[in-house]
Amino acid sequence: VTTRAQRSVLAMLATERSFVSAQDLHARLRGSGDRIGLTSVYRALQALADAGDVDVRRTDTGESTYRRCGSGAHHHHLVCRVCGATVEVAAPSLEAWVTRVARKHGYSVDDHTLEVTGTCSRCSPE
Numbered sequence: 001v002t003t004r005a006q007r008s009v010l011a012m013l014a015t016e017r018s019f020v021s022a023q024d025l026h027a028r029l030r031g032s033g034d035r036i037g038l039t040s041v042y043r044a045l046q047a048l049a050d051a052g053d054v055d056v057r058r059t060d061t062g063e064s065t066y067r068r069c070g071s072g073a074h075h076h077h078l079v080c081r082v083c084g085a086t087v088e089v090a091a092p093s094l095e096a097w098v099t100r101v102a103r104k105h106g107y108s109v110d111d112h113t114l115e116v117t118g119t120c121s122r123c124s125p126e
């Protein structure tokens, strides 16, 4: 993390358990007395996402939301559609499958994403 904006954004994201939009994050930063501009928030989030410090998720309405990523290592997410609670999971068998299926078709893999959405135990009926 290099810029002041990135540090502020990351510190605020650390207090959030679920994905938040840039606008919400901006409002919270302003509420805490930070005079950061919305454009700076967007830029910081983009840089942090590129560096792998932040996860980006598109909502059903196409809005980008962000969350501080718990581990630097490659992983996947289980995301609750109702409350946004997110669990980071590693899946060695999935990684092996990706490599295998790509190789079978003559592809070399440089990246992949997988996100599992559903309802967490707290939000499940009963």
Ligand SMILES: [Zn+2]
Binding pocket: 055, 068, 069, 070, 071, 075, 076, 077, 088
């Ligand atoms: Zn993550």
Ligand SMILES: [Zn+2]
Binding pocket: 080, 081, 082, 083, 084, 085, 119, 120, 121, 122, 123
């Ligand atoms: Zn939930």
Ligand SMILES: [Zn+2]
Binding pocket: 074, 075, 076, 094, 095, 112
């Ligand atoms: Zn993977």
